[in-house]
Amino acid sequence: MSEDAFLEKLIARLPVSPPDIVIPPGDDCAGLRIEGGRILLVAVDQIIGGKHYHLEGHYKPSPEQVGRKLLARNLSDIAAMGGYPRYFLVACGLSPAHDESWLERFFDGILRLSREFGVMMIGGDLAATPTDAVASLTILGEVSEAQVCRRSGAQPGDCLFVTGSFGRSLVTGWHLSFKPRCREGRWLVEHGFASAMIDASDGLLIDAGRLCRASGVGLKLNTAAIPLRTPETSLEEALTDGEDYELLIAAPREKARQLRKEWPFAELPLTLIGEFIASDSHTVLGPDGTPLAPGGKVGYDHFA
Amino acid sequence: MSEDAFLEKLIARLPVSPPDIVIPPGDDCAGLRIEGGRILLVAVDQIIGGKHYHLEGHYKPSPEQVGRKLLARNLSDIAAMGGYPRYFLVACGLSPAHDESWLERFFDGILRLSREFGVMMIGGDLAATPTDAVASLTILGEVSEAQVCRRSGAQPGDCLFVTGSFGRSLVTGWHLSFKPRCREGRWLVEHGFASAMIDASDGLLIDAGRLCRASGVGLKLNTAAIPLRTPETSLEEALTDGEDYELLIAAPREKARQLRKEWPFAELPLTLIGEFIASDSHTVLGPDGTPLAPGGKVGYDHFA
Numbered sequence: 117m118s119e120d121a122f123l124e125k126l127i128a129r130l131p132v133s134p135p136d137i138v139i140p141p142g143d144d145c146a147g148l149r150i151e152g153g154r155i156l157l158v159a160v161d162q163i164i165g166g167k168h169y170h171l172e173g174h175y176k177p178s179p180e181q182v183g184r185k186l187l188a189r190n191l192s193d194i195a196a197m198g199g200y201p202r203y204f205l206v207a208c209g210l211s212p213a214h215d216e217s218w219l220e221r222f223f224d225g226i227l228r229l230s231r232e233f234g235v236m237m238i239g240g241d242l243a244a245t246p247t248d249a250v251a252s253l254t255i256l257g258e259v260s261e262a263q264v265c266r267r268s269g270a271q272p273g274d275c276l277f278v279t280g281s282f283g284r285s286l287v288t289g290w291h292l293s294f295k296p297r298c299r300e301g302r303w304l305v306e307h308g309f310a311s312a313m314i315d316a317s318d319g320l321l322i323d324a325g326r327l328c329r330a331s332g333v334g335l336k337l338n339t340a341a342i343p344l345r346t347p348e349t350s351l352e353e354a355l356t357d358g359e360d361y362e363l364l365i366a367a368p369r370e371k372a373r374q375l376r377k378e379w380p381f382a383e384l385p386l387t388l389i390g391e392f393i394a395s396d397s398h399t400v401l402g403p404d405g406t407p408l409a410p411g412g413k414v415g416y417d418h419f420a
Numbered sequence: 421m422s423e424d425a426f427l428e429k430l431i432a433r434l435p436v437s438p439p440d441i442v443i444p445p446g447d448d449c450a451g452l453r454i455e456g457g458r459i460l461l462v463a464v465d466q467i468i469g470g471k472h473y474h475l476e477g478h479y480k481p482s483p484e485q486v487g488r489k490l491l492a493r494n495l496s497d498i499a500a501m502g503g504y505p506r507y508f509l510v511a512c513g514l515s516p517a518h519d520e521s522w523l524e525r526f527f528d529g530i531l532r533l534s535r536e537f538g539v540m541m542i543g544g545d546l547a548a549t550p551t552d553a554v555a556s557l558t559i560l561g562e563v564s565e566a567q568v569c570r571r572s573g574a575q576p577g578d579c580l581f582v583t584g585s586f587g588r589s590l591v592t593g594w595h596l597s598f599k600p601r602c603r604e605g606r607w608l609v610e611h612g613f614a615s616a617m618i619d620a621s622d623g624l625l626i627d628a629g630r631l632c633r634a635s636g637v638g639l640k641l642n643t644a645a646i647p648l649r650t651p652e653t654s655l656e657e658a659l660t661d662g663e664d665y666e667l668l669i670a671a672p673r674e675k676a677r678q679l680r681k682e683w684p685f686a687e688l689p690l691t692l693i694g695e696f697i698a699s700d701s702h703t704v705l706g707p708d709g710t711p712l713a714p715g716g717k718v719g720y721d722h723f724a
Contacts, residue, residue: 119546119547122520122523122546123544123546126527126541126544129531130531130540130541131535131540134540137507137540137542140542141541141542141543141544145543146507146509146542146543148507148542148560150454150455150460151454151455151456152455156454156460158507158509158542158543158558158560159509159543160509160510160511160543160544160545160556160558161511161545162511162513162545162547164513164547164548164549164550165550166549166550167513167547167548167549167550168547203441203450203452203462205450205462205463205464205558206464207464207465207466207511207556207558209466209468209471209552209554211552216426219426223430227433227434231435236434236435236438236441237430237434237445238441238444238445238450238452238462239445239449239450239462239463239464240427240430240445240464241464241465241466241556242423242426242427243423243466243468243471243472244468244471245468245470245471245552245554246468246469246470246471246551246552247550247551247552248513248515248549248550248551248552248554250513250549250552250554252464252511252545252556254462254464254509254511254558256452256462
């Protein structure tokens with residue numbers, strides 16, 4: 117069973133949301149109404165040795181990179197809602213193979229990125245594990261109710277834009293060095309360009325599919341337009357490798373031209389790669405109108 | 421190095437708190453000012469197979485008990501601040517030895533207790549680990565700024581009261597079945613009886629010491645008065661076993677008599693076990709005035 121399927125079943129068992137839950141579980145963040153039209157955003161993400169990073173060999177990251185990635189993944193969730201990241205808590209379980217110096221360097225990586233993004237650590241828990249290294253980070257952010265961007269707002273006819281490029285996030289080191297798109301997410305919601313957003317963490321195809329299901333629409337991808345991270349990157353890699361941490365943005369068609377024109381981040385490409393369509397099955401189609409599932413694979417489920 | 425020592429070093433590296441951080445890291449919960457004199461409480465705690473519960477043998481808990489304990493530990497942190505628990509998020513990393521049925525039963529245990537305490541799950545993350553089972557839970561609660569109770573408010577002359585009894589939490593199964601003292605914590609702060617509180621999770625002695633250090637006081641314990649969980653429980657076990665999850669309450673001396681008289685929870689003993697004293701070394705003393713460290717052991721550090 118996939119993480120999505122398990123969580124859907126679990127969410128269905130939860131009691132009906134009280135009125136201060138503006139965004140119930142199932143989006144990049146949950147959202148709680150706090151005051152004066154503001155929403156508190158909350159999300160949690162994990163980083164697990166041997167699952168989210170290599171424990172040995174050429175791709176083994178430094179402790180600083182592991183810490184940085186943990187915070188960066190969570191910042192990316194806030195970015196996808198158009199929010200400001202504010203605070204975070206870290207829970208860390210380490211096997212005896214990780215000494216105090218490892219832990220210090222892990223927190224160095226977290227704290228360095230936290231200063232860059234103006235986000236503050238407000239709590240934590242440390243414990244020992246028998247053999248693995250596991251850490252989770254809970255992030256708190258903020259956004260106005262008028263600006264918050266959910267997964268569920270895409271309409272048939274909306275354009276799908278993406279930031280940056282896709283595929284080969286492991287071999288290029290991108291999965292450790294990516295820059296969360298908080299600034300870009302804020303700009304998009306401030307200027308009213310995004311009807312829905314999600315960050316592409318598990319793969320362009322799987323996350324585009326999540327956006328479709330949440331919005332009750334389908335998607336026709338212009339696969340030839342998808343920006344590839346390197347000249348060697350295949351379309352299949354771009355669609356399914358995952359860990360791109362770019363924004364998938366649904367934008368109303370009538371604003372697409374203006375969005376392209378006004379996009380102020382010269383160093384970061386914004387690319388139109390598809391169009392949302394009416395579809396009861398919420399399928400992601402290729403340019404020929406058949407469902408996309410390259411090599412039978414749709415993405416990387418960190419749970420399965 | 422202990423968890424306390426590492427976290428103290430880490431906290432010293434954090435930037436100065438912005439004004440909306442009412443309670444900085446280092447208490448049972450962090451506290452953020454939200455609106456109209458309210459504080460949002462946030463805490464995170466973990467549960468790790470082989471560390472917080474037995475993986476094999478007579479003491480091995482059911483998946484429901486593991487889930488229940490994870491939430492209960494966090495509820496206990498909210499109780500110690502005098503807060504109302506509201507929402508929580510769960511991050512869970514499971515080895516292949518844990519199947520979907522294990523995960524369902526784990527969440528059954530969490531959700532059953534959550535209904536009892538009126539607290540709602542608003543988010544989560546599931547991932548696979550190579551060999552261990554690790555879960556963390558982040559809890560959000562609420563309390564008015566006028567009522568919030570911190571570790572740091574104890575004064576020389578204050579009395580130390582405790583709820584319930586201590587020791588042998590493992591062999592009696594208490595560490596799995598304990599009831600978080602949220603109702604009692606609320607009552608104490610509503611009636612202005614507590615100048616400081618902490619929940620005894622790592623052991624009466626170690627947690628009383630934390631309360632002393634945070635408040636800048638010492639403590640003289642009347643060890644003969646400490647309520648023992650069973651007739652067989654030794655004083656050393658009561659002081660150092662840990663996992664009691666009872667409240668340690670500093671109460672002004674002039675209110676002690678009234679507190680005993682008005683305590684409305686007939687089924688739960690409230691016992692006076694000591695007096696806070698002026699002390700630069702923040703030491704916990706026995707009745708003879710010498711520092712307490714039975715068997716050289718002060719408690720159970722889940723990190724060391």
